[in-house]
Amino acid sequence: MHRDFSIPGLLALTLAGVCTAQTACTASVYSQIAPCVASSTAIVLNNIYAPSGSSIDLTKVKAGTKITFAGKTTFGFTNDSSFDPIKLSGSGIHVTGAPGAVIDGNGQAYWNGYGSNDDVPKPNHFIAASKLVGGSVIENLYIQNWPVHLFTITGAVGLTVQNLILNNTAGDVPNAASGTLPAAHNSDGFDLSSSVDTIIRNSSVYNQDDCVAVTSGNNITIDGLYCSGGHGLSIGSVGGKSNNNVTNITFKNSQIVNSSNGARIKSNEGTTGFISNITYSNIKLTNIDTYGIDVQQDYLNGGPTGNPTNGVLIQNILFQNVTGTAAASARNYYVLCGSGSCNNITFSGVKITGGAVASTCNYPSTGCPK
Secondary structure, three states: OOOOOOHHHHHHHHHHOEOOOOOOEEEOOHHHHHHHHHHOOEEEEEOOEEOOOOOEEEOOOOOOOEEEEEOEEEEOOOOOOOOOOEEEEEEOOEEEEOOOOEEEOOHHHOOOOOOOOOOOOOOOEEEEEEEEEOOOEEEOOEEEOOOOEEEEEEOOEOOEEEOOEEEOHHHHOOOOOOOOOOOOOOOOOEEEEOEEEEEEEEEEEEOOOOOEEEOOEEEEEEEEEEEEOOOOEEEEEEOOOOOOEEEEEEEEEEEEEOOOEEEEEEEEOOOOEEEEEEEEEEEEEEEEOOEEEEEEEEEEOOEEOOOOOOOEEEEEEEEEEEEEEEOOOOEEEEEEOOOOOEEEEEEEOOEEEOOOEOOEEOOOOOOOOO
C-alpha cells in the first residue's frame, strides 16, 4: 500500500483526523470533527476546543456510530441564546466518555444570576439532543459549568441516558455579575419533550433549577437519580406549548437534597393540556426549602399567581413512599388545583416533616397527607 508522506498528504491527514478502517477516527482539533463524522462510525473527540460560534455538530453521524469524548472538551465564548454548543441526533448512536474525560461549558463566562430571564444573550441549551432513536445511548459523561439549561431532549424514541455526573456547583456562589444572587440560574439538568420510551437512570445532578423536567412525552422513566441544589423532579410546566400531553411518567428510587422542591407538577394558567399516569415512587427528600410535594395549576410567565385554572387535566397521580425532611421555610405539601381539573391524586406511604409553613391541599377532599 502506497502511503503519501508528502507535505500535502500529511496536511490532508491532519485536516481529516487520524482514521483508519481498523481504528476510530480521532479528532484532536475542531476542524477534524466534520471529516470524522462523514467517514467513520467510531469517533473520538480528544481535548477538543470549539471556537466561538462553533458547535460540536454530531447530527449527521452514521447510524450506529460510537462517539467518545476524551480529555477536556472546552468552548469559546458565544453570546447567542440560540447557539447550541453540542448538537446530537441519530439512530442507534452511542455517546460516552473516556475515563477522566470532562466536558466544560465555560459557564463562568456567562453567569450573571439571571440565566435566561434577562436580555443578556447566552447559550440557552448546552446539549441539544433531537430525534435520538433506534436504541441510542448516552452514558459515562462528566459535564460541568454549563451556561443555562444542559440537556434539551426532544423527539427521542427508545433513548437511554445513564451514569452521568452533571456538576454546576461552581454556580452556587455569587460572582461579580450576579451581586448577591447565585451566579448560575435556569440550569436545568434534563429537559424532555415529545419523547417516548426513554430512560434516564443512575446519574447525579448538582445545579440550580430542575433536576429533571418533563413537559411532554409518553412512557418515560427516571430511575436512581441524585439531585442536589435545584428544583427537584418536575412535570411541567405544561400548557401553551406545541405539545401539552404528558403521560405514563415514572420517577423512582431517587434522592433530592438541599433543593427548593421535591416532587412537583405544574401547569400554566389559562392553557390546555393533559397530565396522566404519573408516579413518584421511593423518593427520599432532605432539606427541601419550599415545597416537599407540589401540584400547582397557576403558573404564568414561569411563576405562580395563586389563581389556578382548569384547562390542563391532571389525573391518575401516585405519590408512593415519598419521605424525608423539609426546612422550616417550606410547606411539606401544597396542592392547588383548578375547578374539577384534578382527579385521582393518591398519597401512599408519604411522610414529609419539618416544614413550618402550613401545608394546604384543595385536592383531594381529604386534604394533605397526615
